[in-house]
Amino acid sequence: MSARKLDGKAIRDSVLADVASGVEAAVRHGVRPGLAAVLVGDDPASRIYVRNKVRACDRIGAYSETIRLPSETATDRLLALVQELNDRDDIDGILVQLPLPGHIDSRRVLAAVSPDKDVDGFHPVNVGRLASGQEGLKPCTPRGLIEILKRSRIPIAGSRAVVVGRSNIVGKPAALLLLAEHATVTICHSRTPDLPSVCRQADILVAAVGRPAMLTREYIREGAVVLDVGINRLVDAAEVDRLLAHAPARLRRFRRTGSALVGDVHPGHVREIASAYTPVPGGVGPLTVAMLMSNTLLAACRRLPENGRSSA
Ligand code: GUN
Numbered sequence: 001m002s003a004r005k006l007d008g009k010a011i012r013d014s015v016l017a018d019v020a021s022g023v024e025a026a027v028r029h030g031v032r033p034g035l036a037a038v039l040v041g042d043d044p045a046s047r048i049y050v051r052n053k054v055r056a057c058d059r060i061g062a063y064s065e066t067i068r069l070p071s072e073t074a075t076d077r078l079l080a081l082v083q084e085l086n087d088r089d090d091i092d093g094i095l096v097q098l099p100l101p102g103h104i105d106s107r108r109v110l111a112a113v114s115p116d117k118d119v120d121g122f123h124p125v126n127v128g129r130l131a132s133g134q135e136g137l138k139p140c141t142p143r144g145l146i147e148i149l150k151r152s153r154i155p156i157a158g159s160r161a162v163v164v165g166r167s168n169i170v171g172k173p174a175a176l177l178l179l180a181e182h183a184t185v186t187i188c189h190s191r192t193p194d195l196p197s198v199c200r201q202a203d204i205l206v207a208a209v210g211r212p213a214m215l216t217r218e219y220i221r222e223g224a225v226v227l228d229v230g231i232n233r234l235v236d237a238a239e240v241d242r243l244l245a246h247a248p249a250r251l252r253r254f255r256r257t258g259s260a261l262v263g264d265v266h267p268g269h270v271r272e273i274a275s276a277y278t279p280v281p282g283g284v285g286p287l288t289v290a291m292l293m294s295n296t297l298l299a300a301c302r303r304l305p306e307n308g309r310s311s312a
Pocket residue numbers: 095096097098099120140
């Protein structure tokens with residue numbers, strides 16, 4: 001039996017439709033959610049990410065603005081900008097696109113964002129709220145994982161979840177969110193002994209390590225649900241031939257374009273063993289921007305009249 005492919009684009013569209021209705025309701029109450037994206041330098045990938053975030057704002061009817069600063073911007077200048085954005089009533093969410101240039105103190109900048117406007121969920125106050133079960137803004141990619149499971153009607157409570165990867169942006173918060181949903185959670189990393197056998201315990205397996213196709217068949221339990229957060233660009237023809245042997249259309253595209261995206265899970269093996277899985281591309285990735293929109297709406301709800309914070 002072939003595994004069910006969890007279509008991230010379709011799930012993103014349903015999340016965005018819900019968020020757009022929420023935005024419409026907020027606007028009726030005089031509040032248009034607003035996002036400020038701060039882009040320092042000219043990293044091409046960061047430019048594309050920020051453009052996608054701004055487009056998503058347009059799509060849901062939110063206000064957005066992008067503030068572009070040169071790569072030589074000083075930390076103090078960036079801190080002053082963040083403070084201005086904290087003070088503005090029309091901006092509900094502040095997103096400082098990472099990575100920042102090396103000379104900038106990223107930790108100080110992220111800590112300067114008001115926790116109530118921290119739509120990335122990176123501020124230490126929000127990390128603490130998440131860890132202690134309090135309400136707060138939560139990181140987008142981990143929220144996306146939960147949303148995929150819920151909208152696909154895959155039960156989390158009582159399941160055994162294994163998260164491979166312990167980053168602050170994905171692995172750790174994903175584990176905390178799964179725990180909050182009553183999964184029994186194990187976090188693994190590069191020094192976990194016998195990683196394959198730990199992964200084989202998982203009903204829900206989350207791969208967030210950043211190593212192409214690392215999780216091969218011996219990591220996956222028959223019937224597991226596999227969520228692949230990795231996005232790795234491959235250019236080596238022999239490697240692509242080996243990993244995408246089951247997908248002739250993708251091999252043809254590789255011949256045309258010279259590169260192919262694969263996740264952290266072996267794409268040929270997962271479809272043979274899992275009961276459901278997220279593909280790469282088109283799985284977890286699309287949800288990240290959708291959850292950023294959801295966070296922006298949540299942040300804007302503070303301004304609604306029923307919360308006593310009306311700007312009207
Ligand atoms: N760079 C890569 N991923 C992210 C993200 O989720 N948020 C921000 N701000 N920058 C990123």
